[in-house]
Amino acid sequence: MKQNRLAVFLKDKNKKPPLKIIKECTVLLFQKREIPFYYFKYLYRKNVVNYQDYIGTKEANRIKYRDTFHKEEYLTIISNKLNFSLFCKQNDLPVPGLVSHNFESHFFYKKQLHSVENLKGLMEFFKMVFKDSGQSVLFLKPISLYGGTGCYRISKDTLEEDLSNNKEFLLKNCCIHEEVVVQHEEVNKIHPNCVNTIRVETFIDKQNQIHILSAFMRFGVGSGFVDNAHAGGFYVGIDLEKGTLREVGHQYMEYGGAEYKEHPDSGFVFKGYTIPFFEEVKDLVIRAVKCLPDRYIGWDIAISKNGPVIIEANEYPSIFMADIAYGGYLKHPLYRGILEEVR
Structure with a gap:
């Protein structure tokens, strides 16, 4: 709340x-x-x-909207989740499996168009998708919205209830329907109710060198199925060299501004926790930037049982969250150079 x-x-x-x-x-x-x-x-x-x-706010905005940090050609891929999913698949970057998608009432599955106008049509479409794909749960998210807004999880077992709650949104918006990432068991020990993602910020300097600026891990709370801080979750900084969580997690002021040294639901202590596959996370984002060389990107990475998976990329990541998680970006060896470039 x-x-x-x-x-x-x-x-x-x-x-x-x-x-x-x-x-x-x-x-x-x-x-x-x-x-x-x-x-x-x-x-x-x-x-x-x-x-x-x-x-500061002015500094963050100058960085966020610096036109030399972004190219329109890259933004059309990053900002459109359908384009992004297809692009990653084309370039062998691991992402959740794209099962189907819809443009308002036009639903697509295996290159076939299905016209859906009401709840009955939604039921028929997704029953067919679940039966044919073998999936039991799908994650639905809007193609162009951010921060967990409009994301839904639908289950084969509770399909009518799930679609009844979300039919108006689905039929008036454009969404992708993805496989649900099976989260690594070690991450489940902290919070199993949602996929807890790692935000990694990358930057390409003037010499065309790729850098990982910082990383933090976001955790959901309660029964919510998204981990976003704008949805009431919180985030914990990561030591890039060790691949471990720092001591304290931070919650947005709008949701109470709490600080946590352990997860409020599980009691799991953050300090020193070694993130599974973290070296692979760093390798993956570097490889992703080489494929999609926008200069400043925030990557959201999930840790599956088989390794890291890219959930999405953000061309305008929350600098304030990364700033707090890092402990003050102005002491970062690269950040003063970034600020000099945007002045």
Whole structure:
């Protein structure tokens, strides 16, 4: 459930003394030449002593929308989930199996077009797909939306209920229907109710060298089947060299701004946890960037029982999340160079 950011800040017992907050905000006001609203997302807390190492709103926007970081030809692939799935398959990049898709009432399966107008038609289509494909569950997501918005899971066993709840959205939107990733058993020990993905940010410098800037892992909470922080989940930074989780997870202020050292459902402690196949994750994103060389991308990677799987790419990843997970991007050896390029 979303909450008011101001209310979360006022109730937070971990905030710095008022005079210290005023002093730090004044420093940032002159340093960044903007009112530092971003300070109240996280930097006001007592444990944040290096508050000047974090990206400001103007800096984040200059990076996010820098035209030299993106090419339209790449964006048409990244921003369209159907294009992206087909592109990855063509280039032997592991992605969830694409089973079927729809453009509003036009449904496609195995090169055959099916016209679907109502719940009865939806039932007939997906019964046919489940029977023919051998799948028991499908993950449906809009071709052009982000942040877990409009994502649904439908099951062969509860098909009528699942489609009844989502038929209006399905028939008015364009979606892909994918196989569900079977998550690695070691990740299931932390949270088994959704696929918990790793966000990896990559950057291509002026010398055309590919770099992994940072990584963090997102976890769902409760029974929700998406891990996105905008859906109430949280994220934990990753040590790139060791492939282990850092100590503390962070939740968006809108959902309470909680900090976790262990998963609130399972009690699993994050610090030092070794992520399965993490070296393979890094190898995969480097290979993916070589295939799709947009200069700044956020990759979402799931860990299946057989290795990493690309869930999607994001041309405008949340810099603030990565900034907090890293512990202040301005102390990153590459980031000051990135900021110089966008000034």
